[in-house]
Amino acid sequence: xxxxxxxxxxxxxxxxxxxxxxxxxxxxxxxxxxxxxxxxxxxxxxxxxxxxxxxxxxxxxxxxxxxxxxxxxxxxxxxxxxxxxxxxxxxxxxxxxxxxxxxxxxxxxxxxxxx
Amino acid sequence: xxxxxxxxxxxxxxxxxxxxxxxxxxxxxxxxxxxxxxxxxxxxxxxxxxxxxxxxxxxxxxxxxxxxxxxxxxxxxxxxxxxxxxxxxxxxxxxxxxxxxxxxxxxxxxxxxxx
Numbered sequence: 320x321x322x323x324x325x326x327x328x329x330x331x332x333x334x335x336x337x338x339x340x341x342x343x344x345x346x347x348x349x350x351x352x353x354x355x356x357x358x359x360x361x362x363x364x365x366x367x368x369x370x371x372x373x374x375x376x377x378x379x380x381x382x383x384x385x386x387x388x389x390x391x392x393x394x395x396x397x398x399x400x401x402x403x404x405x406x407x408x409x410x411x412x413x414x415x416x417x418x419x420x421x422x423x424x425x426x427x428x429x430x431x432x433x434x
Numbered sequence: 435x436x437x438x439x440x441x442x443x444x445x446x447x448x449x450x451x452x453x454x455x456x457x458x459x460x461x462x463x464x465x466x467x468x469x470x471x472x473x474x475x476x477x478x479x480x481x482x483x484x485x486x487x488x489x490x491x492x493x494x495x496x497x498x499x500x501x502x503x504x505x506x507x508x509x510x511x512x513x514x515x516x517x518x519x520x521x522x523x524x525x526x527x528x529x530x531x532x533x534x535x536x537x538x539x540x541x542x543x544x545x546x547x548x549x
Contacts (some may be wrong), residue, residue, distance in 0.1 A: 352537070354539075361539060361541045361542060362525065362542075363539075364537055364538065367534075367536065374534060375535070375536040407477070411479075420467055420529045420535045420537060422481040422484055423479075423481060424481070425471075425479040425480075426478070427476075427478050428477055428478070
């Protein structure tokens with residue numbers, strides 16, 4: 320099976336701009352979660368989508384949003400970028416079925432730099 | 435609130451030494467799951483193990499072993515006869531039923547294994 324893919328891998332933006340990141344989960348996986356990883360805050364949960372519905376949300380401002388398409392691909396959007404949004408954004412997929420959270424398969428991440 | 439504490443920021447060992455990575459968690463949930471992930475220098479997180487709150491049985495997988503103790507809220511990870519390829523950041527994570535099983539990660543422990 321192909322792994323989780325994320326595009327783009329690297330991105331440079333300036334403050335005030337917006338950005339859209341994309342994630343393609345493993346075939347058959349219906350759950351996609353997004354995380355922000357920074358040296359200071361570590362790995363923080365952004366949100367999870369399952370079957371096109373947001374199932375869980377972390378404590379991030381409304382500038383961070385996401386969506387999931389019928390083919391389970393997911394996008395996250397950050398509007399009005401701030402310097403503090405510079406981070407590695409990780410996407411993880413899992414089958415998301417009942418029985419508790421399963422193992423997550425992570426993508427390589429998108430490295431976002433905000434200047 | 436849920437919390438995962440990995441008190442060891444960095445550990446350095448010489449190859450073939452045994453090393454234990456500590457993980458202490460806090461949750462009021464009765465149903466929860468604990469995970470360990472490895473993040474090698476390449477950056478992609480790799481799933482190592484999942485354990486649910488009703489299964490305190492310790493697990494061994496090759497050189498890796500995990501000790502889950504609900505009495506002390508700990509889920510420690512031991513690498514026996516460490517190898518240079520074990521050098522990575524290791525994350526402990528918790529996912530509880532309150533809040534829909536969103537995953538909370540610890541700060542991570544960076545392990546250096548020297549030849």
